[in-house]
Amino acid sequence: MMRNVFRQALCSFKIQNQLRCVNFSRTSSTNQERKPHEGKVAIVTASTDGIGFSIARKLAQNGAHVVLSSRKQNNVDKAVEILKSENLDVSGLVCHVGKASDRENLIERTVKDQGGIDMLISNAGMNPVYGPILDTSETAWDKIFEINVKAGFMLTKAVAPHIEKRGGGSIVFVTSIAGYQALELIAAYSVSKTAILGLTKALAPQCAQMNIRVNAIAPGIIETKFSEG
Numbered sequence: 193m194m195r196n197v198f199r200q201a202l203c204s205f206k207i208q209n210q211l212r213c214v215n216f217s218r219t220s221s222t223n224q225e226r227k228p229h230e231g232k233v234a235i236v237t238a239s240t241d242g243i244g245f246s247i248a249r250k251l252a253q254n255g256a257h258v259v260l261s262s263r264k265q266n267n268v269d270k271a272v273e274i275l276k277s278e279n280l281d282v283s284g285l286v287c288h289v290g291k292a293s294d295r296e297n298l299i300e301r302t303v304k305d306q307g308g309i310d311m312l313i314s315n316a317g318m319n320p321v322y323g324p325i326l327d328t329s330e331t332a333w334d335k336i337f338e339i340n341v342k343a344g345f346m347l348t349k350a351v352a353p354h355i356e357k358r359g360g361g362s363i364v365f366v367t368s369i370a371g372y373q374a375l376e377l378i379a380a381y382s383v384s385k386t387a388i389l390g391l392t393k394a395l396a397p398q399c400a401q402m403n404i405r406v407n408a409i410a411p412g413i414i415e416t417k418f419s420e421g
Protein backbone atom coordinates (compact mmCIF):
# COMPACT_ATOMS: atom_id res chain seq x y z
CA MET A 193 0.00 0.00 0.00
CA MET A 194 2.69 2.46 1.12
CA ARG A 195 4.83 1.55 -1.90
CA ASN A 196 1.90 2.20 -4.25
CA VAL A 197 1.31 5.57 -2.62
CA PHE A 198 4.97 6.49 -3.15
CA ARG A 199 5.00 5.15 -6.73
CA GLN A 200 1.92 7.15 -7.72
CA ALA A 201 3.44 10.24 -6.22
CA LEU A 202 6.73 9.73 -8.00
CA CYS A 203 4.90 9.50 -11.33
CA SER A 204 2.86 12.60 -10.61
CA PHE A 205 5.45 14.97 -9.23
CA LYS A 206 8.96 15.97 -10.08
CA ILE A 207 10.36 16.65 -6.68
CA GLN A 208 13.62 18.45 -6.27
CA ASN A 209 15.62 17.39 -3.27
CA GLN A 210 16.65 20.67 -1.74
CA LEU A 211 18.63 19.30 1.16
CA ARG A 212 22.23 18.27 0.96
CA CYS A 213 22.70 14.53 1.34
CA VAL A 214 25.46 13.10 3.47
CA ASN A 215 27.87 10.99 1.48
CA PHE A 216 28.49 7.76 3.37
CA SER A 217 30.09 6.04 0.42
CA ARG A 218 33.70 7.21 0.41
CA THR A 219 36.07 4.25 0.42
CA SER A 220 39.79 3.93 0.96
CA SER A 221 41.91 3.23 -2.09
CA THR A 222 44.42 1.13 -0.14
CA ASN A 223 44.20 -1.01 2.98
CA GLN A 224 46.84 1.18 4.63
CA GLU A 225 44.78 4.31 4.18
CA ARG A 226 42.83 5.49 7.21
CA LYS A 227 39.12 4.85 6.82
CA PRO A 228 37.01 8.05 6.93
CA HIS A 229 35.15 7.17 10.13
CA GLU A 230 37.94 5.34 11.97
CA GLY A 231 37.85 6.05 15.71
CA LYS A 232 34.31 7.43 15.50
CA VAL A 233 31.25 6.15 17.36
CA ALA A 234 27.86 6.30 15.62
CA ILE A 235 24.37 5.60 16.91
CA VAL A 236 21.78 4.64 14.25
CA THR A 237 18.18 4.33 15.40
CA ALA A 238 15.83 1.75 13.85
CA SER A 239 18.83 0.06 12.32
CA THR A 240 18.10 -3.66 12.44
CA ASP A 241 16.43 -3.58 9.02
CA GLY A 242 15.88 -1.45 5.93
CA ILE A 243 17.56 1.91 5.38
CA GLY A 244 18.93 2.13 8.94
CA PHE A 245 20.64 -1.25 8.61
CA SER A 246 22.30 -0.19 5.33
CA ILE A 247 23.47 3.09 6.86
CA ALA A 248 24.86 1.20 9.88
CA ARG A 249 26.71 -1.24 7.62
CA LYS A 250 28.25 1.55 5.51
CA LEU A 251 29.36 3.57 8.55
CA ALA A 252 30.99 0.45 10.01
CA GLN A 253 32.65 -0.35 6.66
CA ASN A 254 34.03 3.18 6.80
CA GLY A 255 35.65 2.41 10.16
CA ALA A 256 33.14 3.63 12.77
CA HIS A 257 31.99 1.64 15.75
CA VAL A 258 28.23 1.51 15.16
CA VAL A 259 25.61 1.01 17.85
CA LEU A 260 22.60 -0.66 16.22
CA SER A 261 19.21 -0.31 17.83
CA SER A 262 15.52 -1.07 17.43
CA ARG A 263 12.60 -2.16 19.57
CA LYS A 264 13.19 -5.90 19.95
CA GLN A 265 16.20 -7.65 21.47
CA ASN A 266 16.08 -10.57 19.00
CA ASN A 267 16.15 -8.19 16.00
CA VAL A 268 19.08 -6.31 17.54
CA ASP A 269 20.93 -9.58 18.18
CA LYS A 270 20.36 -10.82 14.60
CA ALA A 271 21.52 -7.56 13.00
CA VAL A 272 24.62 -7.38 15.22
CA GLU A 273 25.44 -11.00 14.38
CA ILE A 274 25.19 -10.35 10.62
CA LEU A 275 27.47 -7.31 10.69
CA LYS A 276 29.97 -8.94 13.09
CA SER A 277 30.19 -11.89 10.67
CA GLU A 278 31.37 -9.30 8.09
CA ASN A 279 34.15 -8.30 10.53
CA LEU A 280 32.50 -4.98 11.26
CA ASP A 281 32.84 -3.25 14.63
CA VAL A 282 29.25 -3.04 15.92
CA SER A 283 27.26 -3.50 19.09
CA GLY A 284 23.54 -3.32 19.80
CA LEU A 285 21.03 -1.96 22.29
CA VAL A 286 17.25 -2.13 22.45
CA CYS A 287 15.71 1.31 21.96
CA HIS A 288 12.09 2.12 21.23
CA VAL A 289 12.66 5.77 20.34
CA GLY A 290 9.26 6.72 21.79
CA LYS A 291 10.38 5.67 25.28
CA ALA A 292 12.40 8.23 27.24
CA SER A 293 14.08 5.54 29.36
CA ASP A 294 15.20 3.63 26.23
CA ARG A 295 16.61 6.82 24.65
CA GLU A 296 18.50 7.65 27.85
CA ASN A 297 19.86 4.10 28.13
CA LEU A 298 21.00 4.13 24.47
CA ILE A 299 23.02 7.27 24.98
CA GLU A 300 24.37 6.60 28.49
CA ARG A 301 25.38 3.01 27.70
CA THR A 302 27.07 4.07 24.45
CA VAL A 303 29.08 6.75 26.25
CA LYS A 304 30.03 4.29 29.02
CA ASP A 305 30.92 1.38 26.73
CA GLN A 306 32.41 3.22 23.72
CA GLY A 307 33.89 6.30 25.42
CA GLY A 308 31.72 8.88 23.63
CA ILE A 309 29.52 9.61 20.62
CA ASP A 310 30.43 11.36 17.34
CA MET A 311 27.37 10.75 15.17
CA LEU A 312 23.64 10.25 15.50
CA ILE A 313 21.55 8.98 12.60
CA SER A 314 17.91 9.53 13.56
CA ASN A 315 16.22 7.07 11.22
CA ALA A 316 13.19 5.72 13.10
CA GLY A 317 9.91 6.56 11.41
CA MET A 318 6.44 5.09 11.21
CA ASN A 319 3.03 5.49 9.61
CA PRO A 320 -0.01 3.77 11.16
CA VAL A 321 -2.76 5.20 8.88
CA TYR A 322 -3.72 5.45 5.22
CA GLY A 323 -6.52 7.64 3.92
CA PRO A 324 -7.66 11.24 3.62
CA ILE A 325 -5.99 13.58 6.09
CA LEU A 326 -9.26 14.67 7.73
CA ASP A 327 -9.89 11.04 8.72
CA THR A 328 -6.69 10.92 10.81
CA SER A 329 -7.52 10.27 14.46
CA GLU A 330 -5.91 12.30 17.24
CA THR A 331 -4.25 9.12 18.53
CA ALA A 332 -2.66 8.37 15.15
CA TRP A 333 -1.56 11.99 14.71
CA ASP A 334 0.07 12.05 18.16
CA LYS A 335 1.85 8.73 17.55
CA ILE A 336 3.24 9.86 14.18
CA PHE A 337 4.60 13.09 15.64
CA GLU A 338 5.90 11.40 18.79
CA ILE A 339 8.00 8.85 16.88
CA ASN A 340 8.86 10.75 13.69
CA VAL A 341 9.56 14.21 15.12
CA LYS A 342 9.68 14.45 18.92
CA ALA A 343 11.88 11.37 19.45
CA GLY A 344 14.50 12.68 17.01
CA PHE A 345 14.52 16.03 18.77
CA MET A 346 14.81 14.47 22.24
CA LEU A 347 17.67 12.25 21.09
CA THR A 348 19.42 15.27 19.58
CA LYS A 349 19.00 17.26 22.80
CA ALA A 350 20.53 14.42 24.81
CA VAL A 351 23.32 13.53 22.41
CA ALA A 352 24.56 17.00 21.39
CA PRO A 353 26.56 17.70 24.59
CA HIS A 354 28.33 14.33 24.18
CA ILE A 355 29.21 15.04 20.53
CA GLU A 356 30.46 18.49 21.55
CA LYS A 357 32.75 16.89 24.16
CA ARG A 358 34.44 14.94 21.33
CA GLY A 359 35.19 18.21 19.52
CA GLY A 360 32.15 18.04 17.24
CA GLY A 361 30.48 15.63 14.83
CA SER A 362 27.33 15.05 12.89
CA ILE A 363 23.59 14.50 13.26
CA VAL A 364 21.54 13.21 10.33
CA PHE A 365 17.75 12.94 10.20
CA VAL A 366 15.98 10.64 7.77
CA THR A 367 13.05 12.51 6.26
CA SER A 368 11.35 11.67 2.91
CA ILE A 369 10.33 13.01 -0.48
CA ALA A 370 6.90 13.15 1.16
CA GLY A 371 8.29 15.94 3.34
CA TYR A 372 8.54 18.16 0.23
CA GLN A 373 5.27 17.18 -1.38
CA ALA A 374 2.58 15.73 0.90
CA LEU A 375 1.25 12.43 -0.40
CA GLU A 376 -2.53 12.45 -0.25
CA LEU A 377 -3.08 9.08 1.42
CA ILE A 378 -0.24 9.40 3.93
CA ALA A 379 -0.60 13.11 4.58
CA ALA A 380 -0.06 13.10 8.35
CA TYR A 381 3.16 11.12 7.85
CA SER A 382 4.13 13.61 5.12
CA VAL A 383 3.58 16.57 7.45
CA SER A 384 5.79 14.90 10.08
CA LYS A 385 8.55 14.57 7.46
CA THR A 386 8.13 18.27 6.55
CA ALA A 387 8.53 19.01 10.25
CA ILE A 388 11.86 17.18 10.21
CA LEU A 389 13.05 19.51 7.43
CA GLY A 390 12.13 22.44 9.69
CA LEU A 391 13.75 20.80 12.70
CA THR A 392 16.98 20.27 10.75
CA LYS A 393 17.11 23.94 9.79
CA ALA A 394 16.15 25.09 13.29
CA LEU A 395 18.86 22.99 14.98
CA ALA A 396 21.68 23.77 12.56
CA PRO A 397 22.71 27.25 13.82
CA GLN A 398 22.91 26.33 17.53
CA CYS A 399 24.59 23.01 16.81
CA ALA A 400 27.10 24.73 14.49
CA GLN A 401 28.35 26.65 17.54
CA MET A 402 29.03 23.23 19.11
CA ASN A 403 30.84 22.13 15.93
CA ILE A 404 28.02 19.73 15.10
CA ARG A 405 26.66 19.51 11.55
CA VAL A 406 22.92 18.83 11.23
CA ASN A 407 21.64 17.49 7.91
CA ALA A 408 18.75 15.46 6.59
CA ILE A 409 18.44 12.92 3.82
CA ALA A 410 15.17 12.58 1.90
CA PRO A 411 14.86 9.14 0.28
CA GLY A 412 12.47 8.41 -2.55
CA ILE A 413 10.97 4.93 -2.73
CA ILE A 414 13.28 2.31 -1.20
CA GLU A 415 12.07 -1.28 -1.12
CA THR A 416 11.82 -2.12 2.58
CA LYS A 417 9.18 -3.61 4.91
CA PHE A 418 8.06 -0.05 5.65
CA SER A 419 7.33 0.82 2.03
CA GLU A 420 5.41 -2.47 1.58
CA GLY A 421 3.10 -1.12 4.29
Ligand SMILES: NC(=O)c1ccc[n+]([C@@H]2O[C@H](COP(=O)([O-])OP(=O)(O)OC[C@H]3O[C@@H](n4cnc5c(N)ncnc54)[C@H](O)[C@@H]3O)[C@@H](O)[C@H]2O)c1
Pocket residue numbers: 198237238239240241242243244261262263264267287288289290315316317318339366367368369410411412413414415416417418419
Ligand atom coordinates in the same frame (compact mmCIF):
# COMPACT_ATOMS: atom_id res chain seq x y z
N1 LIG B 1 11.33 2.88 2.49
C1 LIG B 1 11.01 4.01 1.89
O1 LIG B 1 10.56 4.04 0.73
C2 LIG B 1 11.23 5.33 2.61
C3 LIG B 1 11.14 6.50 1.87
C4 LIG B 1 11.38 7.72 2.51
C5 LIG B 1 11.69 7.73 3.86
N2 LIG B 1 11.74 6.58 4.57
C6 LIG B 1 12.09 6.67 5.99
O2 LIG B 1 13.24 5.88 6.26
C7 LIG B 1 13.21 5.45 7.62
C8 LIG B 1 13.45 3.95 7.68
O3 LIG B 1 12.44 3.31 6.95
P1 LIG B 1 12.65 1.86 6.30
O4 LIG B 1 11.93 1.89 5.00
O5 LIG B 1 14.07 1.45 6.32
O6 LIG B 1 11.80 0.99 7.34
P2 LIG B 1 11.89 -0.60 7.75
O7 LIG B 1 10.52 -0.97 8.17
O8 LIG B 1 12.58 -1.41 6.76
O9 LIG B 1 12.83 -0.56 9.01
C9 LIG B 1 12.38 0.16 10.07
C10 LIG B 1 13.20 -0.20 11.30
O10 LIG B 1 12.65 0.67 12.29
C11 LIG B 1 12.47 -0.05 13.48
N3 LIG B 1 11.50 0.73 14.24
C12 LIG B 1 10.21 0.99 13.92
N4 LIG B 1 9.66 1.75 14.88
C13 LIG B 1 10.62 1.99 15.81
C14 LIG B 1 10.67 2.69 17.03
N5 LIG B 1 9.60 3.29 17.52
N6 LIG B 1 11.84 2.72 17.70
C15 LIG B 1 12.91 2.10 17.22
N7 LIG B 1 12.94 1.40 16.09
C16 LIG B 1 11.80 1.34 15.38
C17 LIG B 1 12.06 -1.43 13.04
O11 LIG B 1 12.27 -2.36 14.04
C18 LIG B 1 13.03 -1.62 11.83
O12 LIG B 1 14.30 -2.07 12.28
C19 LIG B 1 11.88 5.91 8.20
O13 LIG B 1 12.07 7.11 8.89
C20 LIG B 1 11.02 6.17 6.95
O14 LIG B 1 10.04 7.14 7.19
C21 LIG B 1 11.53 5.36 3.97
